[in-house]
Amino acid sequence: MSPGRIPLYRALYEKLRRHIVDGLYREGDLLPSENELCKLHNLTRPTVRKALDLLNNEGFIKRHQGLGSVVHKLPKGIGILSISGTTTAIGRDNLETRTIIKPVLTSWPPDFPFSLSDNEKEVGCMNFTRLRLVSGKPVIYDISYIPNINLPRFTARNLDNKSLFNILRTAYGIEVKGGEQYIKAINAPEPDICSILDIRPETPVLHLQRRIDTNRLNFYLYSILYCNTGGHSLYGIF
Amino acid sequence: MSPGRIPLYRALYEKLRRHIVDGLYREGDLLPSENELCKLHNLTRPTVRKALDLLNNEGFIKRHQGLGSVVHKLPKGIGILSISGTTTAIGRDNLETRTIIKPVLTSWPPDFPFSLSDNEKEVGCMNFTRLRLVSGKPVIYDISYIPNINLPRFTARNLDNKSLFNILRTAYGIEVKGGEQYIKAINAPEPDICSILDIRPETPVLHLQRRIDTNRLNFYLYSILYCNTGGHSLYGIF
DNA sequence: CAGTGGTCTAGACCACAGT
DNA sequence: CTGTGGTCTAGACCACTGA
The missing domain is CATH 3.40.1410.10 (Chorismate lyase-like)
Incomplete structure (x- = not known):
C-alpha cells in the first residue's frame, strides 16, 4: 500500500507541530503570521489557515484576532486523551x-x-x-x-x-x-x-x-x- | 457592543444541528450534499464546508468521500467533554x-x-x-x-x-x-x-x-x- | 458513469490588538 | 495607523462511492 499523498495543509501542520514539540517555539511565543507562512511555504491563506486550525483544535496554539497565533505547549497523541x-x-x-x-x-x-x-x-x-x-x-x-x-x-x-x-x-x-x-x-x-x-x-x-x-x-x-x-x-x- | 453578528457558517451549523437534534434526520441518514446546501442557503462551498466541519468535529455527522455526510447517532451519556x-x-x-x-x-x-x-x-x-x-x-x-x-x-x-x-x-x-x-x-x-x-x-x-x-x-x-x-x-x- | 466530499487557489472585506 | 486573524466568495481539479 502506498503511503498516500500528503495534503499541503497537513504537511505544514506537521512541520509546525514538530517545531512546537521540539521547543523551537516556547509557550507564549507567537507563530509567524498567516501571511508570513503563506510566503514562507508558497501557500495561500486558506491552506495555511487549515493547518493552523488543526494545531488549534489539538491545543498546540490559541489564536487571537489582532495579535497572532500563540503557542500553548502540550503534547497530544492523535485523538487520545x-x-x-x-x-x-x-x-x-x-x-x-x-x-x-x-x-x-x-x-x-x-x-x-x-x-x-x-x-x-x-x-x-x-x-x-x-x-x-x-x-x-x-x-x-x-x-x-x-x-x-x-x-x-x-x-x-x-x-x-x-x-x-x-x-x-x-x-x-x-x-x-x-x-x-x-x-x-x-x-x-x-x-x-x-x-x-x-x-x-x-x-x-x-x-x-x-x-x-x-x-x-x-x-x-x-x-x-x-x-x-x-x-x-x-x-x-x- | 451588541450581541455580535453571527457568521453565516455558524448560522447554518446551528440550523442543521437543530434539525439533527430534533430528529428531522435520523441516524444513518444523509444530509443534503454540499452543493445542494450551497444552493439552498445561497452560500459558497467553503462556507458550507465550515458549517459541516463544526458538525463533524462535534460528532453529529461523519463525512465519507463519494458518499456524503452521514448523520451520527446521538450520544447517550452526558456530553461534558x-x-x-x-x-x-x-x-x-x-x-x-x-x-x-x-x-x-x-x-x-x-x-x-x-x-x-x-x-x-x-x-x-x-x-x-x-x-x-x-x-x-x-x-x-x-x-x-x-x-x-x-x-x-x-x-x-x-x-x-x-x-x-x-x-x-x-x-x-x-x-x-x-x-x-x-x-x-x-x-x-x-x-x-x-x-x-x-x-x-x-x-x-x-x-x-x-x-x-x-x-x-x-x-x-x-x-x-x-x-x-x-x-x-x-x-x-x- | 455522475455525484460526492477533499484539496487548493486568488482574491476581498471586516474586527480587533498594539503602536 | 499597520498588521493580525475572522469571514466569505467563485472558481478549479482530484479521489472516492455507488450504480
Missing part, C-alpha cells in the same frame, strides 16, 4: 507499551458495550491487550477489539512499543479519523487487572470504552481501557 | 441545574490546581457551586471560579437552570472558545460533597479540573467537577 503527570510532564521517552495478550481471533464478548453490525458479528474479532507504563510503572491497561476484516497476518505482528495506528496505516492503509468514548470512575475490576496495574482491589480507576472511526466505511476499532489515575491524570482539550 | 454538550445537554432530557452556593467574591484557594497570572491573583475571584441533576438525581457537582474582572452585578445573577455560558455571552460579550481538563478517578471526597451527590463515602467518583478559554485575552474560567458515574457515563468525541 494523553497522559499528563501530576508533577512532571511525560515525554515519549518514558512511555512504554507491553503486549500482555497477543492477538487472537475470537468471537465478540457477550457483554460488549457497543452495538455491532451484522457483518461485524459474523466475522468475529481480533482481541489483544496491552499495558502502558510511564517510567516503568503500569498506568493503562488497554483491551482492544478489531473486526476480523481483511487484515492478513495481523495476529503475527508484534505490537510492543509500536503504535497500533501506525501499523494499521502503513501495513493496511487504514487511517484513524476520530472516535467516541464513554468515561466512568469505578472501583478496580477483576483481580487479574488489579495485579497487572499493581493496585489494591479497592482503588478507584478510570474506565473508558472507545469506538474509533477509520477511513474505511463501517470499519471501527474498539478498546476498553482501565487507567490508574493515582499518579497521573488524563488530559484533554475541547 | 464536548463544548456544545454542556449548554444544550445533548441526548438527555430532564437535565436540571441548581445553585448550591451563590456567587461570592473571595480570594483564590491556596491549593488551586491551575497556575494563575499576577493579575488574576490580585483581583480575586467569584466562587459559586452548582449541582447538575439528571431525572432528579444528582450527578455532577460543579465548583466554579471566575476572575473578578469587569463583570458588574454578576454576584446578583440567578444561575439556576441557566447556562453560565449564555449569561456570559449575552450580558458580558464573553464567548467560550475551548479549554483543557485533567481527569482522575478518586474515592468520594469531603463528606459534604458526598451528601450533596447522595453517595456513600467509598464511592468512586470522576474528578475533573477544567480551564476554559474565552474570546477575551488572558481571561479564563475555572471549574472543578465531581461526577457520580454510577448511573451515567461522561461522553466525549475526538
Whole structure:
C-alpha cells in the first residue's frame, strides 16, 4: 500500500507541530503570521489557515484576532486523551507499551458495550491487550477489539512499543479519523487487572470504552481501557 | 457592543444541528450534499464546508468521500467533554441545574490546581457551586471560579437552570472558545460533597479540573467537577 | 458513469490588538 | 495607523462511492 499523498495543509501542520514539540517555539511565543507562512511555504491563506486550525483544535496554539497565533505547549497523541503527570510532564521517552495478550481471533464478548453490525458479528474479532507504563510503572491497561476484516497476518505482528495506528496505516492503509468514548470512575475490576496495574482491589480507576472511526466505511476499532489515575491524570482539550 | 453578528457558517451549523437534534434526520441518514446546501442557503462551498466541519468535529455527522455526510447517532451519556454538550445537554432530557452556593467574591484557594497570572491573583475571584441533576438525581457537582474582572452585578445573577455560558455571552460579550481538563478517578471526597451527590463515602467518583478559554485575552474560567458515574457515563468525541 | 466530499487557489472585506 | 486573524466568495481539479 502506498503511503498516500500528503495534503499541503497537513504537511505544514506537521512541520509546525514538530517545531512546537521540539521547543523551537516556547509557550507564549507567537507563530509567524498567516501571511508570513503563506510566503514562507508558497501557500495561500486558506491552506495555511487549515493547518493552523488543526494545531488549534489539538491545543498546540490559541489564536487571537489582532495579535497572532500563540503557542500553548502540550503534547497530544492523535485523538487520545494523553497522559499528563501530576508533577512532571511525560515525554515519549518514558512511555512504554507491553503486549500482555497477543492477538487472537475470537468471537465478540457477550457483554460488549457497543452495538455491532451484522457483518461485524459474523466475522468475529481480533482481541489483544496491552499495558502502558510511564517510567516503568503500569498506568493503562488497554483491551482492544478489531473486526476480523481483511487484515492478513495481523495476529503475527508484534505490537510492543509500536503504535497500533501506525501499523494499521502503513501495513493496511487504514487511517484513524476520530472516535467516541464513554468515561466512568469505578472501583478496580477483576483481580487479574488489579495485579497487572499493581493496585489494591479497592482503588478507584478510570474506565473508558472507545469506538474509533477509520477511513474505511463501517470499519471501527474498539478498546476498553482501565487507567490508574493515582499518579497521573488524563488530559484533554475541547 | 451588541450581541455580535453571527457568521453565516455558524448560522447554518446551528440550523442543521437543530434539525439533527430534533430528529428531522435520523441516524444513518444523509444530509443534503454540499452543493445542494450551497444552493439552498445561497452560500459558497467553503462556507458550507465550515458549517459541516463544526458538525463533524462535534460528532453529529461523519463525512465519507463519494458518499456524503452521514448523520451520527446521538450520544447517550452526558456530553461534558464536548463544548456544545454542556449548554444544550445533548441526548438527555430532564437535565436540571441548581445553585448550591451563590456567587461570592473571595480570594483564590491556596491549593488551586491551575497556575494563575499576577493579575488574576490580585483581583480575586467569584466562587459559586452548582449541582447538575439528571431525572432528579444528582450527578455532577460543579465548583466554579471566575476572575473578578469587569463583570458588574454578576454576584446578583440567578444561575439556576441557566447556562453560565449564555449569561456570559449575552450580558458580558464573553464567548467560550475551548479549554483543557485533567481527569482522575478518586474515592468520594469531603463528606459534604458526598451528601450533596447522595453517595456513600467509598464511592468512586470522576474528578475533573477544567480551564476554559474565552474570546477575551488572558481571561479564563475555572471549574472543578465531581461526577457520580454510577448511573451515567461522561461522553466525549475526538 | 455522475455525484460526492477533499484539496487548493486568488482574491476581498471586516474586527480587533498594539503602536 | 499597520498588521493580525475572522469571514466569505467563485472558481478549479482530484479521489472516492455507488450504480
